[in-house]
Amino acid sequence: MNKSLIYIARRLSFYLIAAFAALTLNFIIPRLMPGDPASIIFARFKGKLNPEAINAMRQSFGLTNDPILIQYWSYLKGIFRGDLGTSIAYFPEPVSEIIGSGLLWTIFLAGLSLVIAFSIGTTLGIFIAWNRTGKLDTFLPPTLAFFGALPYFWLAMVFLYVFGFSMNWFPIGRAFGNQVSPGLNFAFLFSVLYHAILPAFTLIFVSIGGWMLSMRNTMISTLGADYITFANAKGIPSKLIMLRYAARNAILPNLTGFGMALGFVLSGALLTEMIFSYPGQGFLLLQAVQSQDFPLMQGIFMTITFAVLGANWLVDIAILFFDPRTRK
Amino acid sequence: MKNFISVCSILALIIFCSCENETGRDKEGLIIYQENQISWVRNFEPLNPVSVCRWPTRGAIYEPLFIYNPIKTDWTPWLATDYKWQENNKRLIFTIRSGVKWSDGKPFSAHDVAYTFNLSKEFPALDTRNHWEYLKSVIAISDTEIEVNFKRIYVPGFESIAGTYIIPKHIWSNLKDPLKFNNPNPVGTGPFTEILRFNSQVWELGKNYNYWQPGKPHVEKLIFPTFSSNEQTTLALLSGNLDWAGAFIPAIDRIYVEKDPEHHHYWFRNTGHSTFLLTNTKDPVLSDVNVRKAISYAIDREQVVRVGMYDYTIPAHVTSLSGPMAKWHSPEIKNKENWTVFNLEKANNLLDNAGFEWNNKEERIKPGGSPLEFDIIVVSGWSDWVRSAQVITQNLKKVGIKAKVRTYDFGAWIARMQQGDFEMAIGWADKGATPYNFFKSMMFSGYVKPIGETADLNWHRFGLEEVDLLIKEFEQTSDEERIKNIISKLQHLFIENAPGIPLFSELSWAEYNSKYFTGFPNEQNPYGPLSPNEQPSFIFTLLNVKKR
Numbered sequence: 001m002n003k004s005l006i007y008i009a010r011r012l013s014f015y016l017i018a019a020f021a022a023l024t025l026n027f028i029i030p031r032l033m034p035g036d037p038a039s040i041i042f043a044r045f046k047g048k049l050n051p052e053a054i055n056a057m058r059q060s061f062g063l064t065n066d067p068i069l070i071q072y073w074s075y076l077k078g079i080f081r082g083d084l085g086t087s088i089a090y091f092p093e094p095v096s097e098i099i100g101s102g103l104l105w106t107i108f109l110a111g112l113s114l115v116i117a118f119s120i121g122t123t124l125g126i127f128i129a130w131n132r133t134g135k136l137d138t139f140l141p142p143t144l145a146f147f148g149a150l151p152y153f154w155l156a157m158v159f160l161y162v163f164g165f166s167m168n169w170f171p172i173g174r175a176f177g178n179q180v181s182p183g184l185n186f187a188f189l190f191s192v193l194y195h196a197i198l199p200a201f202t203l204i205f206v207s208i209g210g211w212m213l214s215m216r217n218t219m220i221s222t223l224g225a226d227y228i229t230f231a232n233a234k235g236i237p238s239k240l241i242m243l244r245y246a247a248r249n250a251i252l253p254n255l256t257g258f259g260m261a262l263g264f265v266l267s268g269a270l271l272t273e274m275i276f277s278y279p280g281q282g283f284l285l286l287q288a289v290q291s292q293d294f295p296l297m298q299g300i301f302m303t304i305t306f307a308v309l310g311a312n313w314l315v316d317i318a319i320l321f322f323d324p325r326t327r328k
Numbered sequence: 329m330k331n332f333i334s335v336c337s338i339l340a341l342i343i344f345c346s347c348e349n350e351t352g353r354d355k356e357g358l359i360i361y362q363e364n365q366i367s368w369v370r371n372f373e374p375l376n377p378v379s380v381c382r383w384p385t386r387g388a389i390y391e392p393l394f395i396y397n398p399i400k401t402d403w404t405p406w407l408a409t410d411y412k413w414q415e416n417n418k419r420l421i422f423t424i425r426s427g428v429k430w431s432d433g434k435p436f437s438a439h440d441v442a443y444t445f446n447l448s449k450e451f452p453a454l455d456t457r458n459h460w461e462y463l464k465s466v467i468a469i470s471d472t473e474i475e476v477n478f479k480r481i482y483v484p485g486f487e488s489i490a491g492t493y494i495i496p497k498h499i500w501s502n503l504k505d506p507l508k509f510n511n512p513n514p515v516g517t518g519p520f521t522e523i524l525r526f527n528s529q530v531w532e533l534g535k536n537y538n539y540w541q542p543g544k545p546h547v548e549k550l551i552f553p554t555f556s557s558n559e560q561t562t563l564a565l566l567s568g569n570l571d572w573a574g575a576f577i578p579a580i581d582r583i584y585v586e587k588d589p590e591h592h593h594y595w596f597r598n599t600g601h602s603t604f605l606l607t608n609t610k611d612p613v614l615s616d617v618n619v620r621k622a623i624s625y626a627i628d629r630e631q632v633v634r635v636g637m638y639d640y641t642i643p644a645h646v647t648s649l650s651g652p653m654a655k656w657h658s659p660e661i662k663n664k665e666n667w668t669v670f671n672l673e674k675a676n677n678l679l680d681n682a683g684f685e686w687n688n689k690e691e692r693i694k695p696g697g698s699p700l701e702f703d704i705i706v707v708s709g710w711s712d713w714v715r716s717a718q719v720i721t722q723n724l725k726k727v728g729i730k731a732k733v734r735t736y737d738f739g740a741w742i743a744r745m746q747q748g749d750f751e752m753a754i755g756w757a758d759k760g761a762t763p764y765n766f767f768k769s770m771m772f773s774g775y776v777k778p779i780g781e782t783a784d785l786n787w788h789r790f791g792l793e794e795v796d797l798l799i800k801e802f803e804q805t806s807d808e809e810r811i812k813n814i815i816s817k818l819q820h821l822f823i824e825n826a827p828g829i830p831l832f833s834e835l836s837w838a839e840y841n842s843k844y845f846t847g848f849p850n851e852q853n854p855y856g857p858l859s860p861n862e863q864p865s866f867i868f869t870l871l872n873v874k875k876r
Contacts, residue, residue, distance in 0.1 A: 033739060042784065043742045055458075090369045091380040092508045101367050101528055157559065165563050172567070173560050178354065178530045178553055277556040279367040279528055292739055 004320055004327050011316045015309045022305040027075050030294045031068075040292050079302070085295035089287050095299040098284065103303065105175055106280040109196055109272070110265040113203035118258050121208040125215025125254075126247045132220060141216065144209030156202045156275045163198060170198040173277035199276040203269060211254065218250040252323055259315030263308030267300075353569050355844050357532060357551035358873060361564070361573040362860040366556045367528035372514040374493040375447070375454045376507070384533055384550065386493050387864030389516035393422055393441070394490035396761050397865055398599065399854045401652050403761075407441070407494055407517060413806045417483055420476040422490075428540040430496050431514075431521035438468040443497040445476075445489075453507055457488040481804045487761050491864070519545040519871060529554055546874040547845070565592070565841055572840045572848070572869070574861040576712075578638055584839065594839040595850050595858045599759070600653030601766065602644040602830035603713070605704070605720065606755045608748060609790040609827065610779055613694065614702075620826045621667045622678035623752075626727045627720055628670045633832050636716030644668055644830035647819045649763055651833060656763050658816035664823045668830060675727045684728070692728035701730035702751040705744060708735035713754045716831065745787040748779040757828065758785055762811070764802055767818040770827045771795040790827035836862060847874045 078085060084095035128137040147155070164172035171177065176191040222228070223246050231241050270282030281300060288296035320326050353359065362383045371381045374390040387395075393408035410423040428436040445466035448455035462482040467475045476489060496515050503509055514521060519541070522534035534549045555561050555570075562577055564570035566587055577584055577594070585592045607614045607623070614620060629643035642650070646668040649656055667674075684692040684700050692700040702724075704717045714735060721731040731752070736744065744750050758769030769775065773791025777783035795818065802814045838859035840848045849856050849869055856868025 039746060039782065039784065040739055040742055043738075043745075055452075089380075090371075091376065092510055093369055093371070098369070101369075105367075160559075160563070165567065172563050172569075173556075174529045174554060176529055178551070181525065182527050273366060274557045275559065277366060277554055277560045279554070283366040283556060290738060 007320065007326065008317060011313060015313050019305065019309055022309075023076070023079065023302065024072075026298050026301045026305065027072055030292075030297050033292065040290075075298070084299040084302070087288075087296045088293040089291040089296060090293075095295045098296060099281070099299050099303060102279055102281045102284045103266070105278065106266060106269070106282070108192075109175075109200060109278060109280065110203065110269045111262070112196075113200045113269075114207070114258075114261055114265055116200070117204040117207045118211050118254075118261075120204070121211025122215045122251065122254055124208075125212040126219055126242065126250075128212070129216045129219035129223065129250075130242050130246075132216075137216075141209070141213055144212060148206050148209035150206070152202070152206050153271050153275070155206060156199075156272060159198060159202050160275055171195050175279055195278075199269075199272045199278050203272055211257075214257065215250065215254050218253055219246060222246045222250040248322060252319060255315055255318060255322065259311045259318075260308070262311040262315075263304070266307040267304045353844075354551060356875070357549040358547045358845055359551045359553065359564075359569065359571045360860060361553075361555045361561050361570055361575065363552075364556060365554050367554060368526065368531050368552070370512045370523075370526050370531075371510045372523075373509055373511040374495065375444075375456070376509075381511075382531075382552070383860070383863075384518075384520055385514070387518070387867045388520045388533070388550075388870055389514045389518045390493035390495060391516070391518050391867075392491045392493055392864060393424075395864055395867060396487070396491070397868065398652060398761075398857055398862065399597075399849075401655065401761070403490065407436070408490070411486070411490070413483070417481050417804060417806050418478050420478070420486065420489070422474050422476070424472045424474060425540065426472050428517055429538040430498075431516055431518075431536045431538055432496075433538060434496070434498055434515075436494075436496075436517055437471040438474045439471070440497045441474050441494050442466050442468040443501070444492060444494050447495075447500060447506065451506060457492065459485070459489065459492075483806045484760075484762075484764055484803055493864075519867070520550055524549060541871065544871045546847075546872075547870070548875075550870075565839055568841060568843050570841065571843075571845050572838075572860060572873075574836075574838050574859045576837045577839065580638075580839070588843075591841050591843045592839075593842060593848070593850060596640050596835040596837060597857055597859065598641070598651035598833045599836050600649060600651040601757065601759045601834045602648040602650070603716075603832055603834050604648070604755055604757055605829040605831055606745075606750075606753045606788045607829060608751055609788050610748060611751055613700065614751065616682055617824075617826055618678045618682050620829060621665075622675045622682070622727065623724065623729070624667045624826065624829045625669070625671045625675035625678070626729070627723050627829070627831070629668065629832060630670070631723070632716045632719045635719050637712055637832060641832045641835050644832050646823055646830070648757070648766065648822075648828075648830035649819075653763060656812070656815050656819075658819045660816070661819065661823075664820065667823075667826060672726060679727060679729075686728055690728065691730055699730055700728065701732070703732050703734050704752045704754065705734050705736055705741060705750050706754050707738050707741045717754050746782045746784065748777070748781075748783065748787065748789055750787075753787075754831070755787065756834070763815050763818070764799075767795065767815075767822060768799050770822065771818075771825070772799055788828055790825070792821060792825065795821055842876070844876055845873050846876050847872045 082096065087093050087095050087098050090098050124140065128134065128140055131137060160172060163169050171194065175195055176182070176188060177195070180188045180191045182188055228241060228246055231245050266281055267285065269280065270286060272278060273280045273283045284296065285300045287293070288300060368382070372385045372389060373381050374385045391407050393406060394403040395406045397404050407425055407428065408422040409425050412421050413419070414421060422441070424438040424441055430436055445459065445463070449460050452460070462479055462485055464477040464479045469475050478485070494517065499515050500506060513523060517540065519536055519539050520533045521536040524532040524534045530551065530553045532549050532551050535545055535547065539545065555564065558575050558577065561570065561573050561575045562583065565573060565584060580594050584594065605623070605627070607620050609615050633639060633641055633643055644650065645654070646664070646666045647657065647661065679692060683695050687693045687699070694700055704720065706713050706717045708714070714733065717733045721733055724731045745753060745755065758765045760766070769785045771790055771792050772786065773793065773796055775783060775786035776789050776791040779789070783789065798814050798817055802811065805811060836857060836859040838857070840858065842848065849858050849872070855872065857865050858869060860866045
């Protein structure tokens with residue numbers, strides 16, 4: 001047990017160093033982008049605005065010409081105080097509030113779809129690997145791989161057009177209906193679920209194949225191992241062999257992949273959000289980049305960084321549980 | 329267990345299906361799309377720099393003194409009823425409308441107007457129109473009159489002064505920091521001022537019952553759902569869940585109008601200005617006016633418009649002014665060279681005379697021997713312009729010029745333009761109520777910056793002393809004959825020097841669905857522009873739209 005604790009602590013210190021490096025990069029990279037926010041916002045008006053307005057904008061945004069080290073210092077100080085600055089694209093809202101508005105929806109839609117796709121995909125992978133001469137194994141992998149290979153943008157548009165617009169089964173956009181008011185009431189919660197079905201389905205539909213295939217392949221090679229043959233010879237019930245002996249080992253690579261994907265959930269599903277007008281991080285990030293909104297960009301990258309690192313740390317702990325070798 | 333699951337799923341289906349009616353639209357409210365947003369931020373502050381407040385803030389909640397109607401090309405009296413210049417244009421007097429009330433019932437007066445201007449003097453960050461560069465003082469001389477005194481004579485300042493959105497003194501004077509104010513509950517003089525509901529996905533703006541125009545507006549409320557893409561907008565227009573939009577829709581006749589010709593309408597109005605092929609006049613080759621004219625002659629604008637712009641627009645006039653701006657055309661224009669017509673022979677002659685010979689690979693070469701080639705930079709994703717640029721490269725190939733299209737992200741593109749780090753580009757020019765802004769941005773040497781320094785206007789870096797004098801003269805006169813005369817002279821200089829190459833007329837995208845609301849402006853009834861993107865003249869539409 002002690003060894004496990006040391007392992008966890010070692011991993012944690014590694015992640016802290018990685019986090020610091022990421023924060024520094026997060027500060028540098030947006031500043032390497034060409035252009036400055038005031039000029040870009042001005043130019044977006046395509047000549048309908050006085051050029052002299054730019055100075056007023058620069059003043060308003062509080063853009064400074066301080067030396068880069070001083071800017072870096074105040075950036076670090078701000079992060080520890082939870083103050084991410086003021087957004088430019090949504091001036092004068094604080095960045096933390098803007099991110100807050102998209103974060104929950106992203107976690108809800110992309111997170112839920114990921115968990116569903118991972119669970120279904122992995123379970124399917126286990127079963128078709130176990131019955132690897134069955135009809136499902138000949139039919140499912142190529143079909144799902146085919147759909148997974150289609151451009152997501154196109155597929156989502158087709159779903160939107162067919163099920164949302166033509167058949168009118170599902171709403172064509174947004175996270176909830178125009179008539180409900182957000183809060184803990186049934187009308188709102190149902191509306192949220194109803195609106196999430198179509199975007200979530202497209203996300204699950206394209207990603208399920210990947211989880212299934214990787215699980216199936218590892219599972220098949222695990223099933224060829226000597227200890228499985230031995231377990232069979234000993235007469236252990238086949239369900240037990242499938243789940244406790246084979247799947248438990250075969251799931252490790254998938255679990256690592258899940259950790260990575262979980263972290264990236266926070267970067268938002270940009271295309272889903274665009275097509276279904278669904279609120280979330282992806283569209284915010286796009287707008288931040290387009291309007292050179294450094295504070296917002298940094299805030300979003302920071303949440304993504306922490307999410308990726310945090311998720312990986314959790315996966316490390318989970319692997320500790322699944323794989324006894326890491327405990328030695 | 330299995331039964332339980334199937335019962336549950338059937339139940340869920342029933343509930344979802346019963347929810348379907350909930351997405352049905354509210355027929356009392358006009359549903360509008362103008363802003364590309366995925367979740368709404370509650371901000372109704374009209375003074376602070378651009379693109380942060382919600383769309384109706386400037387025009388529907390807060391109103392200016394005069395509103396320019398780009399169709400009728402005149403100034404409609406709004407919160408002011410009249411104006412006059414005094415003391416050789418060093419003083420401007422506005423008569424302020426009486427009987428106007430703020431939406432909270434308090435009376436509106438000239439003191440609010442004076443306060444608005446003086447606030448931006450106190451906080452230069454709010455002076456987005458740069459008024460205090462030429463203003464000395466703004467004083468309310470009575471409840472219905474304000475006096476604007478100029479530091480230096482600057483008549484075009486009228487446009488920006490008359491267009492300033494007036495805010496209530498009794499709200500703003502209580503603020504600690506007007507720079508960080510987001511004005512969540514606006515109090516304005518406009519036709520729509522009451523926030524009925526506001527959440528991240530949809531918000532509603534109700535009618536102002538104190539509005540000063542009797543009987544108006546006709547519509548109870550405006551509804552703003554979020555829309556994140558043109559596809560969403562198009563589907564919403566088609567399904568009747570959107571009444572009024574300012575979106576670009578490709579092949580609109582087939583995609584939109586044909587589905588319901590009775591209710592589905594659009595009006596892509598010619599704004600009178602042009603989209604340009606901008607040429608960097610600091611480039612050693614492009615600095616030659618004959619090369620620029622040759623390039624212009626070589627462009628088949630009909631083809632550009634057909635392939636690049638879905639045939640929505642028309643080839644540009646040689647002055648770049650067309651449509652509503654054509655009233656400024658100089659009477660002598662017919663005698664001037666028209667280099668916006670397609671004429672390969674003339675293009676070739678000009679290039680031959682400029683000393684660019686053909687090599688054996690059907691390309692022209694510079695006197696040094698290197699091929700005559702240019703990059704045309706365009707913003708990536710602006711597909712109509714990218715296609716137009718591709719047509720232009722094919723056109724130029726026919727006269728031996730090798731042109732390549734390069735696309736950049738908007739930020740990178742604008743940085744290159746501003747620093748003069750380009751050869752040719754598709755872009756726009758400045759615009760205003762008179763062609764003054766346009767000609768100033770094209771040829772005023774005060775805007776010219778050396779290559780590498782950021783120029784906010786005149787990216788092609790062309791300046792002419794004669795123009796500077798004319799601009800100066802224009803800024804000091806309010807005499808209409810003289811103004812016309814100066815604009816004519818500027819046109820002649822533009823035609824002689826070809827500082828930029830006009831390609832086609834700029835349009836203003838606008839669609840409406842008249843299933844639930846009528847009274848939108850269109851080509852048959854052009855009382856104002858249709859596009860909600862035209863701020864603040866969209867107000868004419870908002871005041872005239874009625875429930876069917």
